Amino acid sequence: MNIKTYDEELVKTFSKAAYNAFSALKKNYKEQFYYYVFVFDLGLPYISAWSYEALEKTIINDKITDEEKNCFKWSCSDSPYVFYGYDEFFHEIQELLNKRDEELSNEDDEWDIRVNSMEETMKRLDRSGLFGTGEERKNVVINVEIVPPDGSEYHRAIRLNEMSSVLSEYLKSCEDPEDEIE
Secondary structure (H helix, E strand, O other): OOOOOOOHHHHHHHHHHHHHHHHHHHHHOOOOEEEEEEEEEOOEEEEEEEEHHHHHHHHHHOOOOHHHHHHHHOOOOOOOOOOOOHHHHOHHHHHHHHHHHHOOOOHHHHHHHHHHHHHHHHHHHHHOOOOOOHHHHHOOEEEEEEEOOOOHHHHHHHHHOOOOHHHHHHHHHOOOHHHOOO
16 A cells, blocks of 8 residues: 555544444443454455453354464454444444545545544554553554455554554464555
8 A cells, every 4th residue: 555645534534433333332341342444345444353251252152263263362253243333333333434435536545544543543543542541552552454354454463553562462463464556
């Protein structure tokens, strides 16, 4: 991604939906969340997250081996909370993106703007304290991921999080950032 620009209208719309979805998730599941992700999948955004409780339940129920555990721990698509709040909170996003799709002149540029807008959204939600503050926040990884992964999540994670042991563990699970073309 060469252009590091975002669209303020997208950021505002994304922020409202993501804030409401992540807030509802935290309210409805009183768990210790360690991973919050805004996912970009075929042009559409949605949220996912993992908590230690959900991970442990998944390991037991799905008979996840020790070798597979780290893959599940950081997999946005394997989380029981993938698409959380999508039907309830993402209608406005879908309408806005449909309108923008009709006006597209370059899909690649638009998708870069969407991902950059999602990253800016996560920065703003983080500054609001949504993902915790102080020591609590140091034990959480936030990110914007693209499905399928392209290596860019590694660099976004570094920009969105302070270095910590949990971030180091997450970075080891990312696609090889050397494959990304800057």
